Amino acid sequence: MEQLKRKMEIKNISKTFYSKEGYFTAIEDVSFDVYDGEFLVLLGPGRCGKTVLLNIIAGLESKTTGSIIYDGKEINNVNPEVGMVFQKTALMPFKTVMQNVELGLKFRHIPKKEREETCQKYINLVGLQGFEKSYPKALSGGMKQRVGIARAYANNPKVLIMDEPFGALDAQTRYAMQNEVLRIWEQEKRTFIYVTNNIEEACYLGTRIVLLSDCPARVKEVYPIDLPRPRNMVSKEFLDLRAKISDNTDLSI
Numbered sequence: 273m274e275q276l277k278r279k280m281e282i283k284n285i286s287k288t289f290y291s292k293e294g295y296f297t298a299i300e301d302v303s304f305d306v307y308d309g310e311f312l313v314l315l316g317p318g319r320c321g322k323t324v325l326l327n328i329i330a331g332l333e334s335k336t337t338g339s340i341i342y343d344g345k346e347i348n349n350v351n352p353e354v355g356m357v358f359q360k361t362a363l364m365p366f367k368t369v370m371q372n373v374e375l376g377l378k379f380r381h382i383p384k385k386e387r388e389e390t391c392q393k394y395i396n397l398v399g400l401q402g403f404e405k406s407y408p409k410a411l412s413g414g415m416k417q418r419v420g421i422a423r424a425y426a427n428n429p430k431v432l433i434m435d436e437p438f439g440a441l442d443a444q445t446r447y448a449m450q451n452e453v454l455r456i457w458e459q460e461k462r463t464f465i466y467v468t469n470n471i472e473e474a475c476y477l478g479t480r481i482v483l484l485s486d487c488p489a490r491v492k493e494v495y496p497i498d499l500p501r502p503r504n505m506v507s508k509e510f511l512d513l514r515a516k517i518s519d520n521t522d523l524s525i
Contacts, residue, residue: 276307276308276309276310277307277308278305278306278307278308279306279307279308279342279343279430279431279463280305280306280329280340280341280342280431281303281305281306281339281340281341282302282303282304282305282306282325282329282338282340283303283338283339283340283341284301284302284303284337284338284339285299285301285302285303285325285328285335285337285338285339285340286299286300286301286302286335286336286337286338286488287299287321287324287325287328287333287335287336288336297488298321298324298487298488298489299321299324299325299328299488299489300488300489300490301338301490302325302338302484302489302490302491303338303491304482304491304494306431306463306465307463308463309461309462309463310463310464310479310480311454311457311464311466311477311478311479311480312463312464312465312466312478312479312480312481312482313466313467313468313473313474313477313478313480313481313482314326314465314466314467314468314481314482314484315467315468315469315470315471315474315481315482315483315484315517315521316467316469316483316484316485316486316489316522317469317484317486317487317521317522318469319487320484320485320486320487320488320489320522321484321487321488321489322435322436322467322469322484322489323359323435323467325489326356326433326435326465326467328340329354329433329465330350330351330354330356330433331347331348331349331350331351331354332350332356342354351431352427353429353430353431354429354430354431354432354433355424355425355427355429355431355432355433356424356432356433356434356435357417357420357421357424357432357433357434357435357437358420358435358437359435359436359437359439359440360440361408361416361417361419361420362420363408363416363419363420364408365407365408365409366407367407368404368405368406368407369395369400369403369404369405369406369407369408369411369419370388370391370392370395370404370405372408372419372423373391373394373395373419373422373423373426374387374388374390374391374426375423376423376426376427377390377391377426377427387426390426391422391426392404394421394422394423394425394426395422397422397425397456397459397460398418398419398421398422398425398452398456399418399452400415400418400419400422403415412445413440413441413442413445414438414441414445414448414449417437417438417441417449418449418452420437421437421453421456425456425460429462430462430463431462431463431464431465432462432463432464432465433464433465433466433467434453434464434465434466434467435467436467436468436469437449437453438450438473439468439469446473450473450476450477451502453466453477454477454501454502466478471514471517471518471521472505472514474517475497475499475503475505475510475513475514475517476503476505476510478495478497479496479497480494480495480496480497481494481495481497481517482494483495483517483520483521485522486522492520492521492522493517493520495513495516495517497513499513
């Protein structure tokens with residue numbers, strides 16, 4: 273990663289929640305860098321604090337300690353250059369594909385013609401041309417996630433965060449969407465931060481993997497991945513990498 277520019281620095285982030293019952297630490301002293309144009313995967317067990325960490329990176333959640341440095345400047349609020357695709361698609365059921373994708377641009381008062389041209393570009397990018405007037409109830413799970421990706425891209429983020437976006441999909445659709453996300457990433461060359469609790473998915477997608485511990489989340493190890501693409505999930509190199517990470521993980525295998 274030395275040849276790539278550092279896009280973000282996650283420095284000593286901790287998050288503790290306080291309540292009448294006491295306190296609960298979700299993240300403890302997490303630090304790692306994010307490089308421009310990479311596909312970074314955060315791998316960790318369920319309920320380890322991954323989503324909280326993503327929300328902090330995006331500026332949607334406050335941190336207890338630490339700092340987020342973006343392009344050399346500390347960020348303490350919502351970062352407009354960071355987009356997010358959630359595990360639940362959160363599409364508005366009474367709006368069409370086009371209307372869902374253009375929501376962010378509409379809130380920013382982008383003129384109708386300009387936002388429709390922008391949204392059409394990204395609807396085409398995710399392979400949903402012809403479905404612009406369809407409502408979410410007519411779409412499959414994978415298609416709904418494509419709408420979420422197009423909606424995030426339409427706002428022109430420099431960094432796209434994806435929070436276990438394919439966890440609810442069946443295995444065949446999940447594999448198809450993994451390849452679709454890689455195609456979009458390779459075509460657009462934006463920075464991805466992708467969260468999963470699936471080791472195989474992490475090895476298949478990532479340029480690097482940041483392995484997180486069980487709660488409270490800490491960084492256990494960072495794995496650079498130099499396997500060629502498209503990756504063969506049954507190759508010796510892939511299986512060796514998977515086994516190496518499995519041996520160091522708190523995930524239930």
